[in-house]
Amino acid sequence: MDKKFPICPQQDGVLVLRKPKGPTSAACIAKIKRQLGQKKIGHAGTLDPMASGVLLVLLGQGTKLSGYLMGGGEKIYAGTVLLGQTTDTWDAEGKIIVGVDASFVTPTMLEEAVSLFVGDTEQEVPPYSAAKHGGKPLYELARKGLDVPVKTKTVHVSHAEIEWVDLPYFRFRVACGSGTYIRSLAHSLGIRLQCGATLTELTREYSHPFGLDQAHDLNEVLATPEVFTERVVSIADALPTWQRIRLTERDATQVRNGTALPFCGEETDNALLEDADGTALALAKRTERSGCRLWAIDRGLWN
Secondary structure (H helix, E strand, O other): OOOOOOOOOOOOEEEEEEEOOOOOHHHHHHHHHHHHOOOOEEEEOOOOOOOEEEEEEEEHHHHHHHHHHHOOOOEEEEEEEEEOEEEOOOEOOOOEEEEOOOOOOOHHHHHHHHHOOOEEEEEEOOOOOOOEEOOEEHHHHHHOOOOOOOOEEEEEEEEEEEEEEEOOEEEEEEEEOOOOOHHHHHHHHHHHHOOOEEEEEEEEEEEOOEEHHHOEEHHHHHHOHHHHHHHOEOHHHHOOOOEEEEOOHHHHHHHHOOOOEEOOOOOOOEEEEEOOOOOEEEEEEEEEEOOEEEEEEEEEOOO
Protein backbone atom coordinates (compact mmCIF):
# COMPACT_ATOMS: atom_id res chain seq x y z
CA MET A 1 0.00 0.00 0.00
CA ASP A 2 1.29 3.46 -0.91
CA LYS A 3 2.42 5.68 1.94
CA LYS A 4 -0.15 8.32 2.85
CA PHE A 5 1.06 11.93 2.57
CA PRO A 6 -0.63 15.05 3.95
CA ILE A 7 -2.38 16.88 1.14
CA CYS A 8 -1.88 20.64 0.77
CA PRO A 9 -4.40 22.82 -1.07
CA GLN A 10 -3.44 23.51 -4.67
CA GLN A 11 -1.31 26.65 -4.72
CA ASP A 12 -1.05 29.34 -7.40
CA GLY A 13 2.41 30.84 -7.65
CA VAL A 14 6.10 29.93 -7.60
CA LEU A 15 8.14 27.83 -5.19
CA VAL A 16 11.82 28.74 -5.35
CA LEU A 17 13.48 25.37 -4.86
CA ARG A 18 17.12 24.61 -4.11
CA LYS A 19 17.50 21.55 -6.30
CA PRO A 20 20.01 19.04 -4.90
CA LYS A 21 22.68 17.38 -6.99
CA GLY A 22 21.63 13.97 -8.24
CA PRO A 23 17.93 13.81 -9.12
CA THR A 24 16.49 15.20 -12.32
CA SER A 25 14.38 18.33 -12.24
CA ALA A 26 11.39 16.20 -13.22
CA ALA A 27 11.99 13.86 -10.26
CA CYS A 28 11.97 16.80 -7.84
CA ILE A 29 8.70 18.05 -9.32
CA ALA A 30 7.18 14.57 -9.09
CA LYS A 31 7.93 14.35 -5.36
CA ILE A 32 6.25 17.68 -4.66
CA LYS A 33 3.29 16.70 -6.80
CA ARG A 34 2.80 13.38 -5.04
CA GLN A 35 3.69 14.22 -1.46
CA LEU A 36 2.13 17.68 -1.28
CA GLY A 37 -0.86 17.10 -3.52
CA GLN A 38 0.03 19.73 -6.12
CA LYS A 39 -1.67 18.26 -9.18
CA LYS A 40 -1.04 21.29 -11.40
CA ILE A 41 2.72 21.76 -11.35
CA GLY A 42 5.66 22.45 -13.67
CA HIS A 43 8.97 24.27 -13.71
CA ALA A 44 10.85 27.00 -15.57
CA GLY A 45 14.36 26.16 -16.71
CA THR A 46 15.58 22.56 -16.34
CA LEU A 47 18.74 21.76 -14.39
CA ASP A 48 20.83 18.72 -15.31
CA PRO A 49 20.98 15.95 -12.66
CA MET A 50 24.59 16.91 -11.86
CA ALA A 51 23.62 20.53 -11.24
CA SER A 52 22.18 22.07 -8.09
CA GLY A 53 20.68 25.43 -7.24
CA VAL A 54 17.66 27.56 -8.10
CA LEU A 55 14.80 25.70 -9.77
CA LEU A 56 11.57 27.62 -10.21
CA VAL A 57 8.63 25.32 -9.47
CA LEU A 58 5.38 26.61 -10.97
CA LEU A 59 2.12 25.84 -9.21
CA GLY A 60 -1.49 26.13 -10.33
CA GLN A 61 -2.03 29.29 -12.36
CA GLY A 62 1.71 29.90 -11.93
CA THR A 63 2.35 27.23 -14.57
CA LYS A 64 1.27 29.85 -17.11
CA LEU A 65 4.32 31.98 -16.21
CA SER A 66 6.90 29.60 -17.69
CA GLY A 67 7.64 31.55 -20.88
CA TYR A 68 7.67 34.89 -19.07
CA LEU A 69 10.12 33.73 -16.40
CA MET A 70 12.41 31.75 -18.71
CA GLY A 71 12.74 34.54 -21.24
CA GLY A 72 12.48 37.51 -18.94
CA GLY A 73 15.92 37.85 -17.40
CA GLU A 74 19.38 36.55 -16.72
CA LYS A 75 20.63 33.48 -14.93
CA ILE A 76 23.85 33.22 -12.95
CA TYR A 77 25.86 30.01 -12.71
CA ALA A 78 29.05 28.99 -10.92
CA GLY A 79 30.86 25.94 -12.22
CA THR A 80 34.02 23.92 -11.78
CA VAL A 81 35.93 22.63 -14.80
CA LEU A 82 38.61 19.97 -15.22
CA LEU A 83 41.12 20.63 -18.00
CA GLY A 84 42.65 17.81 -20.04
CA GLN A 85 39.53 15.65 -20.23
CA THR A 86 36.64 15.38 -22.64
CA THR A 87 33.51 13.26 -22.13
CA ASP A 88 30.67 12.36 -24.46
CA THR A 89 28.20 14.41 -22.39
CA TRP A 90 30.62 17.33 -21.85
CA ASP A 91 30.28 16.90 -18.08
CA ALA A 92 31.59 14.56 -15.38
CA GLU A 93 28.64 12.16 -15.72
CA GLY A 94 29.69 11.07 -19.19
CA LYS A 95 32.16 8.57 -20.60
CA ILE A 96 35.73 9.83 -20.98
CA ILE A 97 36.62 9.88 -24.67
CA VAL A 98 39.82 11.97 -24.63
CA GLY A 99 42.44 12.63 -21.97
CA VAL A 100 45.53 14.78 -22.53
CA ASP A 101 48.21 16.55 -20.53
CA ALA A 102 46.99 20.08 -19.81
CA SER A 103 49.99 21.19 -17.77
CA PHE A 104 50.91 23.77 -20.43
CA VAL A 105 47.81 25.84 -19.60
CA THR A 106 48.56 28.92 -17.49
CA PRO A 107 46.20 31.13 -15.41
CA THR A 108 46.72 33.90 -17.97
CA MET A 109 45.63 31.61 -20.80
CA LEU A 110 42.54 30.72 -18.78
CA GLU A 111 41.67 34.35 -18.15
CA GLU A 112 41.88 35.14 -21.84
CA ALA A 113 39.80 32.09 -22.81
CA VAL A 114 37.05 32.79 -20.26
CA SER A 115 36.87 36.44 -21.30
CA LEU A 116 35.83 35.25 -24.77
CA PHE A 117 32.59 33.89 -23.26
CA VAL A 118 31.23 37.44 -23.06
CA GLY A 119 28.94 38.65 -25.83
CA ASP A 120 26.69 37.00 -28.40
CA THR A 121 28.07 33.71 -29.67
CA GLU A 122 26.96 30.69 -31.65
CA GLN A 123 26.94 27.82 -29.18
CA GLU A 124 26.94 24.15 -30.10
CA VAL A 125 24.14 22.25 -28.39
CA PRO A 126 25.41 19.24 -26.37
CA PRO A 127 24.66 15.89 -28.04
CA TYR A 128 23.21 14.67 -24.73
CA SER A 129 20.49 17.30 -24.33
CA ALA A 130 16.72 17.66 -24.56
CA ALA A 131 16.98 19.68 -27.79
CA LYS A 132 15.02 17.88 -30.48
CA HIS A 133 15.70 16.64 -33.99
CA GLY A 134 12.88 15.10 -35.97
CA GLY A 135 10.69 15.24 -32.88
CA LYS A 136 13.12 13.23 -30.74
CA PRO A 137 15.46 14.54 -28.00
CA LEU A 138 19.12 14.43 -29.00
CA TYR A 139 19.96 12.34 -25.93
CA GLU A 140 17.74 9.53 -27.24
CA LEU A 141 19.72 9.42 -30.47
CA ALA A 142 23.03 9.58 -28.60
CA ARG A 143 22.11 6.76 -26.22
CA LYS A 144 21.17 4.52 -29.16
CA GLY A 145 24.53 5.18 -30.80
CA LEU A 146 22.92 7.01 -33.72
CA ASP A 147 24.41 10.01 -35.46
CA VAL A 148 23.49 13.18 -33.59
CA PRO A 149 23.14 16.23 -35.84
CA VAL A 150 25.15 19.27 -34.84
CA LYS A 151 22.81 22.01 -33.70
CA THR A 152 23.81 25.55 -32.80
CA LYS A 153 22.03 28.44 -31.12
CA THR A 154 22.84 32.06 -30.42
CA VAL A 155 23.38 32.78 -26.72
CA HIS A 156 24.35 35.87 -24.77
CA VAL A 157 26.77 36.03 -21.84
CA SER A 158 26.91 39.42 -20.12
CA HIS A 159 29.60 38.63 -17.54
CA ALA A 160 32.25 35.96 -16.99
CA GLU A 161 34.95 35.69 -14.36
CA ILE A 162 37.29 33.14 -12.81
CA GLU A 163 36.84 32.62 -9.06
CA TRP A 164 39.85 30.42 -8.41
CA VAL A 165 42.46 28.34 -10.22
CA ASP A 166 44.02 25.10 -8.96
CA LEU A 167 45.14 23.49 -12.18
CA PRO A 168 43.96 21.28 -13.76
CA TYR A 169 40.77 22.59 -12.08
CA PHE A 170 39.31 26.07 -12.05
CA ARG A 171 36.01 27.64 -11.07
CA PHE A 172 34.15 30.34 -12.96
CA ARG A 173 30.93 32.36 -12.72
CA VAL A 174 28.83 33.58 -15.63
CA ALA A 175 25.71 35.69 -16.07
CA CYS A 176 23.84 34.67 -19.20
CA GLY A 177 20.53 34.62 -21.01
CA SER A 178 18.02 31.81 -20.88
CA GLY A 179 18.88 28.70 -22.87
CA THR A 180 22.66 28.90 -22.44
CA TYR A 181 24.33 25.51 -22.00
CA ILE A 182 27.10 25.87 -19.41
CA ARG A 183 28.45 22.48 -20.48
CA SER A 184 28.94 23.96 -23.93
CA LEU A 185 30.90 26.90 -22.51
CA ALA A 186 33.27 24.49 -20.78
CA HIS A 187 33.54 22.30 -23.88
CA SER A 188 34.28 25.25 -26.16
CA LEU A 189 36.94 26.48 -23.74
CA GLY A 190 38.63 23.07 -23.92
CA ILE A 191 38.64 23.29 -27.72
CA ARG A 192 40.02 26.83 -27.59
CA LEU A 193 42.86 25.77 -25.28
CA GLN A 194 43.43 22.57 -27.30
CA CYS A 195 43.37 20.34 -24.23
CA GLY A 196 39.72 19.49 -23.70
CA ALA A 197 37.61 20.42 -20.68
CA THR A 198 34.82 18.85 -18.68
CA LEU A 199 32.28 20.49 -16.39
CA THR A 200 32.51 18.70 -13.03
CA GLU A 201 30.18 20.78 -10.84
CA LEU A 202 27.49 23.38 -11.49
CA THR A 203 25.29 25.59 -9.32
CA ARG A 204 22.58 27.91 -10.57
CA GLU A 205 22.82 30.85 -8.20
CA TYR A 206 20.13 33.04 -9.75
CA SER A 207 17.19 32.60 -12.09
CA HIS A 208 15.40 35.89 -12.65
CA PRO A 209 13.99 37.20 -10.40
CA PHE A 210 15.07 34.79 -7.61
CA GLY A 211 18.39 33.90 -5.99
CA LEU A 212 19.69 31.09 -3.79
CA ASP A 213 19.00 33.15 -0.67
CA GLN A 214 15.26 32.76 -1.42
CA ALA A 215 15.42 29.04 -2.23
CA HIS A 216 14.08 26.20 -0.06
CA ASP A 217 15.72 22.78 0.27
CA LEU A 218 13.69 19.98 -1.27
CA ASN A 219 13.81 17.77 1.83
CA GLU A 220 12.65 20.62 4.07
CA VAL A 221 9.77 21.41 1.73
CA LEU A 222 8.61 17.79 1.78
CA ALA A 223 9.10 17.37 5.53
CA THR A 224 7.10 20.45 6.55
CA PRO A 225 3.85 20.50 4.55
CA GLU A 226 2.23 22.65 7.23
CA VAL A 227 4.25 25.69 6.08
CA PHE A 228 4.18 24.93 2.36
CA THR A 229 1.69 27.71 1.65
CA GLU A 230 4.00 30.26 3.29
CA ARG A 231 6.85 29.25 0.99
CA VAL A 232 4.94 29.90 -2.23
CA VAL A 233 5.61 33.26 -3.89
CA SER A 234 2.52 34.92 -5.34
CA ILE A 235 2.16 35.45 -9.08
CA ALA A 236 2.46 39.21 -8.57
CA ASP A 237 5.71 38.88 -6.60
CA ALA A 238 7.09 36.52 -9.26
CA LEU A 239 6.74 39.38 -11.77
CA PRO A 240 8.23 42.27 -9.75
CA THR A 241 8.92 44.53 -12.74
CA TRP A 242 5.37 44.25 -14.11
CA GLN A 243 2.88 47.00 -13.45
CA ARG A 244 -0.10 45.86 -11.33
CA ILE A 245 -3.52 47.23 -12.23
CA ARG A 246 -6.54 46.69 -9.97
CA LEU A 247 -9.74 46.40 -12.00
CA THR A 248 -13.36 47.18 -11.27
CA GLU A 249 -15.82 44.29 -11.29
CA ARG A 250 -17.06 45.45 -14.71
CA ASP A 251 -13.57 45.53 -16.22
CA ALA A 252 -12.70 42.19 -14.64
CA THR A 253 -15.72 40.64 -16.34
CA GLN A 254 -14.60 42.07 -19.68
CA VAL A 255 -11.11 40.62 -19.18
CA ARG A 256 -12.57 37.18 -18.48
CA ASN A 257 -14.35 37.48 -21.81
CA GLY A 258 -11.06 38.29 -23.53
CA THR A 259 -11.86 41.94 -24.15
CA ALA A 260 -8.97 44.42 -24.36
CA LEU A 261 -9.13 47.40 -22.00
CA PRO A 262 -8.25 51.05 -22.60
CA PHE A 263 -4.61 51.72 -21.73
CA CYS A 264 -4.05 53.19 -18.28
CA GLY A 265 -1.34 53.40 -15.67
CA GLU A 266 2.40 53.69 -16.24
CA GLU A 267 4.17 53.72 -19.60
CA THR A 268 5.15 50.06 -19.51
CA ASP A 269 4.76 47.20 -21.95
CA ASN A 270 3.48 44.57 -19.52
CA ALA A 271 0.86 44.58 -16.80
CA LEU A 272 -0.61 42.13 -14.32
CA LEU A 273 -4.34 42.71 -14.17
CA GLU A 274 -5.97 41.98 -10.81
CA ASP A 275 -9.62 41.67 -9.90
CA ALA A 276 -11.28 43.83 -7.27
CA ASP A 277 -10.01 41.53 -4.51
CA GLY A 278 -6.41 41.71 -5.69
CA THR A 279 -6.32 38.21 -7.18
CA ALA A 280 -4.15 37.86 -10.30
CA LEU A 281 -6.54 37.77 -13.25
CA ALA A 282 -4.51 38.10 -16.46
CA LEU A 283 -1.21 39.02 -18.04
CA ALA A 284 -1.59 41.90 -20.49
CA LYS A 285 0.58 43.57 -23.11
CA ARG A 286 0.36 47.11 -24.40
CA THR A 287 -0.86 47.30 -27.98
CA GLU A 288 -2.38 49.78 -30.42
CA ARG A 289 -5.45 49.24 -32.55
CA SER A 290 -7.02 51.81 -34.86
CA GLY A 291 -4.98 54.54 -33.22
CA CYS A 292 -6.06 53.58 -29.68
CA ARG A 293 -3.72 52.24 -27.03
CA LEU A 294 -5.03 49.18 -25.23
CA TRP A 295 -4.12 46.49 -22.73
CA ALA A 296 -4.56 43.26 -24.73
CA ILE A 297 -5.00 40.04 -22.77
CA ASP A 298 -1.92 37.89 -23.35
CA ARG A 299 -2.69 35.11 -20.86
CA GLY A 300 -5.67 34.53 -18.63
CA LEU A 301 -5.02 33.38 -15.06
CA TRP A 302 -8.50 32.17 -14.21
CA ASN A 303 -9.69 28.57 -14.20
